Amino acid sequence: MVEPQDALLKQVRRPLRLTWAGMIAERITRAFWPVWSVLIAALALLMLGVQDHLPVEAVWATAVFFAVAVVWAAVRGVVRFRWPRRAEALARLDATLPGRPLQAVLDAQATGAGDADTVALWRAHQARMAARARGAQAVGPDLRVASRDPYALRYVAVLGLAVALLFSSFGRVGSVAGLSPGGAALAQGPTWEGWIEPPSYTGLPVLYLADQGEVLALPQGSRITLRFYGEVGALTLAETVSGRIGEVPPASDPAQDFTVAQGGKLAINGVGGRSWQVAIQPDRVPDVVVSGTPEVTFEGQMSLPFTASDDYAVMSGNVRISLDMEALDRRYGLALEPEPRAPIELALPMPIAGSRATFTEALIEDFSQHPWAHLPVIFELSVRDAAAQEGVGMPAPMALPARRFFDPLAAAVIEQRRDLLWSRANAPRVAQVLRAISWRPEEGLFRSETSYLKLRVILRRLEAFTAYGLSEAQRDEIAQALWDLALVLEDGDIGDALERMQRAQDRLSEAMKNGASEEEIAELMQELRDATQDYLRQLSRQAQQDQQDEERDSAQNDNAMQMDMNDLQRMMDRIQELMEQGRMAEAQQALQELQQLMENMRVTQGGGEGQKSPGAQAMEELSETLRDQQGLSDRAFRDLQEQFNPGANAGENQGNEGRNGGQGRGQSHEGQGDGQAQGEGQGQAGLADQQQALRDQLNRQRGQLPGADTEGGEAAREALERADRAMNGAEEALRQDNLAEAIDQQSEAMEAMRDGMRSLGEAMAEAERARRGGQGDAQGNASAEQRDPLGRTPGSGGAVGSEDSQLQGEDVYRRARELLDEIRRRSGEGQRSDEERDYLRRLLDRF
Structure with a gap:
């Protein structure tokens, strides 16, 4: 019969046995860890x-x-080492079990061996x-x-071995044999070491020459370093x-250092020497290609995507834009030979961070004012790598992307500007076309008299310059004036919200008919939204100035169409959805x-008290001053016409009409008398006196302007200050008999006054909403007056972010690249402190 103990031990x-083996490993480790720590460190x-x-x-x-x-360490380990016994292993194993069952099975019954019940109980327990x-x-x-x-200390030894494995090799261990006296060095013989360092721009690691095969494929410019040990020679x-000529160090020099310039043979002659066949690994020429069609924003900013690649890294690139004369339609102003103009050359933006082996970037520029805008050109892109190899992409012919003008008159002005910049010989033709445009213009061609005045002044200056020979500086001056006039014609006077909204609607309709791009339509749609909001605010201001009684107001409101901005927003969203589909x-x-x-809509405002509020009174007085200034500007323009055309009738020349249809009658053009009779005999001194009176009137109104503690009120005061400075300039110009300058200053004064009236109206609307206690409006106004910690205004409705453009000024990509290059330059300057260089290196690692 098998005893329970024997059966259990077999199980x-x-x-x-595994526990016993673990105890052996445990005691060997604890006794002999100093031995292998010392060996690893050595x-x-x-x-x-x-040792070298x-x-x-x-x-x-x-x-x-x-x-x-x-x-x-070995003697210490032998003394401390104790071989584990079987009983110790059994006790450790038994200690992990509940109740120590192994010991219970191996124990013998101490008492009651003669009692059958006791024996049976013991057997059951076992x-x-x-x-x-x-x-x-x-x-x-x-x-x-x-x-x-x-x-x-054991970890220190392991760390040293890890460093040795990473940055060295086992081959260096043999050099210690050469340090033995006498025949040991002769037995070992001479030794050598060598390293191959590829050019830094490749990003390849340093190679240990002894570990390489018989054939080496190295990038051109790799540096080989050799060290010979033992007896010299x-x-x-x-x-x-290397291709070295001239003074070359001796072949037996213990230190050799040279650069690989060509393929060939490399050999170390002597005991233990080796040879290699070296081949130059070709450095591929970088490549660049235009990877998509250019995108143009509504303002004319172009974004041209391109893709560049190299086997290592693209370091820089540029683009050359030249006029494609073969694809040019040589008609009208382009029929003459163009004046010489250098091609456009720009630097291509490089990635700020990441790999430059293959990347896609976008060239962002605005060519709207360039003479070649919308003319056929050829884009030639080129890139260079660190080896100074230049790769040129395939020429990309296209029309030079620029801003599009939807207003026909603005487009005509831009076309004449292009012809003038094409060749100064086009100046007489440009003057003739501008004169034809401005001669008795049909109603609605010029949305404002200011634009008409500006065109006539430009025309007179162009004709005067042409009479004495148009210089380049004069040509550029006229071109800039035409550009500014085209912007005014295209964008119009933003002070007239109704006209701006109607113009936005017309431009959007024209863009849909002409098949404009999605980006342009989206820009025009946003412009319509903004113009509609301005129009609603203007209607609100007009409603606040309404002096009709409550009964009449109520009767008209019953028949008026009342809509809020949410309804209009839904309608415009529907229009945009249809366009996207x-x-x-x-x-x-x-x-x-x-x-x-919108033509039938009327925004109603309640709370009339039967008298005008201070804001409404100020708005009415400013409107009257603006009308007086407009009439005075018209009289100055008629006097300017009389200087060049004495036979023309004052007040009627060129079809000039007053603001309300009268032909030059009085300052304000309200049809109150004959303007010729009133202004006759006064001359420019009389106009200057009237200008001074208007300026004094504006200063009184500015001092009584309400809303001093609001953002809109402060903006209105700043705008009226600009108007005051412009009026002062107009007065001085009139006293000097410089009518052209006076007209320009008067135009600036009127634009500033309109800005001030608009800001004042917004302040009044905000005050009215606050008075009504509308919770939503109150929250909106509060968020509009707040600024974030960086001084930026929050987005619409207080949303996170800002509506302010953060990318104004120079090209953001070029600026970022310049900053990165400056950080790299400073990080390599040894005279800077360690703390500063560490900080610069962290910046480079981050970006």
């Missing part, structure tokens, strides 16, 4: 080549020290413990020696890869319905 034999020092930089005596002294340390012991698992060893190595260098006909019909609704 737990495997976990017991191996690390040998691999790092410390120390005197022979120091090397041998260090070797003796390490030998003694190994012997001491059987239960045996069943529990069958689940025994091997106990792992505890290899921690932290308590015996409080300074973690025992090893010599033979190479044909390509349903242009339905979109145009919806736009016409919106126009009809």
Whole structure:
């Protein structure tokens, strides 16, 4: 019969042996860890080549020290080592089981051996413990020696070996044999070391020459460094890869350093020498290509995508834009030979961070004012790598992207500007076309008299310059004036919200008919939204100034169409949705319905008290001053016409009409008398006196302007200050008999006054909403007056972010690249402090 103890020991034999083996490993580790720590440290020092930089005596002294340390550690380990017994392994295994079942099974019954019941109970207990012991698992060893190595010397040794494995090789260990006296050096013979350092722009690692094969494929410009050890002359260098001529160091020089310039052979002659066949790894020429069609914003900013690639990195690039004369339609102003003009050359933007091996960027520029705008040109892109190789992409012919003008008159002015910049010989023709445009213009051609006045002044200056020979500076001056006039004709006077809204509707309708791009339509749609909001605010201001009684107001409101901005927003969203779906006909019909609704819409404002508020009174007085200034400007323009055309009738020349239809009658053009009679005999001095009176009147109104504690009120005061300065300039010009300058200053004064009236109206609207206590409006106004910690105004409705443009000024990509180059330059300057250079390196790592 098999005893329970024997059966149990057979069942737990495997976990017991594993536990016993773990105890052996545990005691060997605790006893002999100093031995292998010392050996690892010695191996690390040998691999790092410390022996090559120390005197022979120091090397041998260090070797003796390490030998003694190994012997001491081994003797210490033998003394402390105790071979684990089987009983110890059984006790460790039993300790992991509940109730120590192994010990219970191996125990003998102490008492009651003659009692059958007691024996049976003991047997049952042993059987239960045996069943529990069958689940025994091997106990792992505890290899921690932290308590015996409080300074973690073993980790120091392992770290040294890891560094040696990363930055050196086992080949350096053999150099210690050459340090033995006498025949050891002769037995080992001379030794050498070599490294291959590829050019830094490749990003390739340094190679250890002894580990390389017989054939080397190296980038051109790689640097080879060799070191010969032993007797001078025992090893010599033979190479044909550097192409060196003239003074070349001796082939037996212990230190060799040269650059690979061509393919050839590299050999180390002597005992233990080797040879390699070196081939130049070609550096591919970088490549660049236009990767898409240019995108043009509504304001004329072009974004041209391109893709560049190189086997290592593209360092820089540029684009050359030249006029495509073969594709040019040589008609009208372009029929003459153009004046010489250098091609456009710009630097291509490079990635600020990331790899430059292959990348896609966009060239962002605005060519709207360039003489070649919308003319056929050829884009030629080129890039360069670090090896100064230049790659040129395929020429990309296209029309030079620029701003589009939808207003016919603005487009005509821009065309004449282009012809003038094409050749100064076109000046007489341009003057003739401008004179034809401005001669008795049909009603509605010029939206404002200011634009008409500006055109006439430009025409007179162009004719005067042409009479004495148009210089380049004069041509550029006229071209800039024409550009500014075209912007005014295209964008119009933003002070007249109704006209601006109608103009936005017309431009959007024209863009849909002409098949404009999605980006342009989106820009025009946003412009319509902004203009509609301005129009609603203007109607609100007019409602505040309404002096009709409550009954009449109520009767009219019953018949008026009342809409809020949410309704208009839904209508405009519907128009944009139809355009995005390509349903242009339905979109145009919806736009016409919106126009009809806006014409019939009336925004009502309650709370009239039967008298004008201070804001309404100020608005009415400013409107009267603006009308007086407009009439005075008209009189100055008629006097300017009389200087060049004495036979013309004052007040009627060129079809000039007053603001309300009268032909030059009085200052304000209200049809109150004959303007000729009133202004006759006064001359420019009389006009100057009237200008001074208007300025004094404006200053009184500015001093009584309400809303001093609001943002809109402050903006209105700033605008009126600009108007005051412009009026002062107009007065001085009139006293000097400089009518052209006076007209320009008067135009600026009127524009500033309109800006002030608009700001004042917005302030009044905000005050009215605050008075009514509307919770939504109050929250909106509060958020509009707040600024974030950077001083930016929040977005619409207080949303996170800002509506202010953060990318104004110079090209943001070029600026970022310049900053990155400056950081790199400063990080390489050795005279800077370590703290500053560390900071600059962290910036480079981040970006």
